Amino acid sequence: GQQLNQSPQSMFIQEGEDVSMNCTSSSIFNTWLWYKQDPGEGPVLLIALYKAGELTSNGRLTAQFGITRKDSFLNISASIPSDVGIYFCAGQPPNTGNQFYFGTGTSLTVIP
């Protein structure tokens, strides 16, 4: 299957700091998605990206679809305690119907 490398694996930051994480692939994707998962819950979609170079914001979150179509970035500004969770990227390769491949996740801890 597709390999999605997500980094960093974990982050410990102070409340108020900005956060950056990224996802890279060995092949091109048509769609990039970013999810957040709280403990014991299913993932919840944060941002969806559909075009190379696209930059999309959702409140304090901003994500970009890399120009090479092989990477994506998620930034969180001014982190707050409720940002704690695991963040996953997911990508959809061309010609695969509804199949998405997920990254291994970035665990975020925000210290008040």
Place this chain on the structure above:
Amino acid sequence: NAGVTQTPKFQVLKTGQSMTLQCAQDMNHEYMSWYRQDPGMGLRLIHYSVGAGITDQGEVPNGYNVSRSTTEDFPLRLLSAAPSQTSVYFCASSLGPQPYEQYFGPGTRLTVT
């Protein structure tokens, strides 16, 4: 709307036992999928369905069967459980292919001893 519901929430099986994980959605979504989540591996697609009566294999289908007799339900069957199937299983649904959003259920934590 209840959204996507999954039962049971937890299950322990012995090697060789069979069981069915239930998934239902009340949003009239055509697309439904099953994923497994293992530590350090992210979510991997097991099987998916693009409508009642239509199913297809995902990335890791071996050891699992699915069927889709109604729009609402998409059960996942483990024919002969193995310890390698110990995982958290998530069901998801969406109105259609992208750009429609996938909604995930709360998950079933399965342990096979």
